[in-house]
Amino acid sequence: MHMHPTSAEDSILEGDAGQMAGQLMTRLQPQRWPIPLDRFPAGTVLVGGAVRDGLLNRLTEHPDLDMVVPDDALGMVQKLSQEFGGACVVLDRDRDMARLVLGRWTIDLARQDGDDLTADLLRRDYRINAIALTLTTEPKLLDPSGGLADLRDQRIAAVHEQNLLDDPLRLLRAPRLAAELSMRIDEATLEMIARHRQQLPKVAPERIQAELLKLVQANNADQAISLLHSLQLIAPWCSDQTPKTFNTSALTAAEQQLALPLARLTQLLSDQGVRDLRFSRKQIQRCLRLRTWWLRDQQQSAETLEEQERLKLHQELEEDLPAFTLAWPLERQTKWLSRWRDQEDTLFHPSAPLNGRALQAELGLRPGPELGELIHHLCLERAFGRIDSEAEAIQCARDWINRPL
Known part of the structure; x- marks a missing residue:
């Protein structure tokens, strides 16, 4: 996934609001979007992650586009899907929210919540997500809660405490955003999250799962996981395993991307936790196998296993061997990874010579x-x-x- 790095030189947060809006629109490159701007109804605004990430210069090649429309979001998505192809996915019929999927693009439309756009923005989770960009010839930024100041200060702060309770998944979203954006959560918001942590189990397990999958892939996931533990936010699903210190120095960037999310997830959640949060069958199997072999390696070094057990290890962990080695001393890790990288190694990539x-x-x-x-x-x-x-x-x-x- 291509993403622009964030740097002080790239910041557009110090200009005046009008200048920022123009620069943001340039970064968003609406001419690349699969739907022309003039096909959206008058009064449509872009909100949420794309606005935030555009201001921070961390847009992906195909950013998810979240838009607020004055009325009939579902009808608009159905109409656009017929005109431009793609799939219409109903997200919340009662709240009039729908998604248009066109190739690698997703465009979410939601009916304005409240009497006006300001009311809609003030019902959102965090101030950095409560900024809107008008999609007009002269675009404007709307920031009723102070999200721009939070972006400048690298701070995550709730718009209102009640907003977190309106959708308790938002309690988990703050640590996830902190992990992804390398930002701190302000003290008042941390207190809100701790105060209402018992509300999180009311959320659909699949939604919690999706947040955790994003969190364990983030650059600052380890700090966020430590925060989850201190807040006891995901206690119902947590592992009682002693945290391991992961050593990534012997892994390539691609190997880290493969190994770290799985290792973090396995260490964070119990076997029952990954089941209760309804991870995919494959993801559950990967976590359970990795934990089993971690525990086995603590009892008896994998290098001293009998042949049958050693073969079983490599059959079960062939894809995930880098994750298995993360807590090892560098010399041992390097030796195993060297063999794993050799696709011709018949032990580390076992297969029968005849079918x-x-x-x-x-x-x-x-x-x-x-x-x-x-x-x-x-x-x-x-x-x-x-x-x-x-x-x-x-x-x-x-x-x-x-x-x-």
Whole structure:
């Protein structure tokens, strides 16, 4: 995901409001959007993350566009989806909120909440998310709560305490934003979050899951996770595991992107927690396997396992081996990662030298448990270097079939 870095040189937060609005519109490049501006109804404004990230110069290549329209948001999305293609997703029929998905773009439209736009903005979660940009020839920034000042001060502050209670997921959103934006949460807002933490379990598990997935991928996730613990915000789902210190110096940037979110999630949540928050079956399996092998490695070094167990480790953690090594001393980690990076390493990337169909054709075997056992045996022999060729694999298979029982 391409993202512009934030730097003092890129800041547009020090100019006057009119100048900032023009520069922000330039950064947003509406000419690239899949829907022309003139197709939105008069009075439409851009709000939320795209405005905030544009001001901070951290827009992605395809930013999510959240817009407030005067009325009939769902009808507008349905009309635009018919005109430009894409999918219409109803987000909240009662509150008139819908999403238009067009390729890699998502555009959310919501009907104005309140008598005017100021009332709508003052019902939002945090002041940095309560800034609007008019989509007019001369764009204007609307900032009734002081979000621009918060952006300048790198501060996350709630608009109103009641707003957090209106949707308790917002309690978790502050630590997530702090992790993503490298900002601090102001003390009054921290007190609000701690005071109402028992409200979070009322939120749909899938929504909590989505926030946590974003949080563990952020640059400052470790500090945010520490904050979650101190606030006891996700206590119902937390692991009682002693926190590990992760060593990333031996990992490439791509390997860190693969390993750190999984390792953080596994360390943060209990096995029951990942189930209760309804993570995907694959994500649950990855977390449970990683935790199992972490605990096993504490009891007995993975390097001293019997062959069957060592093969099982590499079969179960082939994709996630960098995460498994994160808490190791550098020398041991480097050694394992070097082998894992070699796609030809038959132990770290185990596979059988012959598949079931080939074995059936060559040896006249029938599908069944015996065939599965043979394939596993061949995989083991190849993993530990006792089979190098197809001919050797066939002979090994014959020997196994004819073994004395």
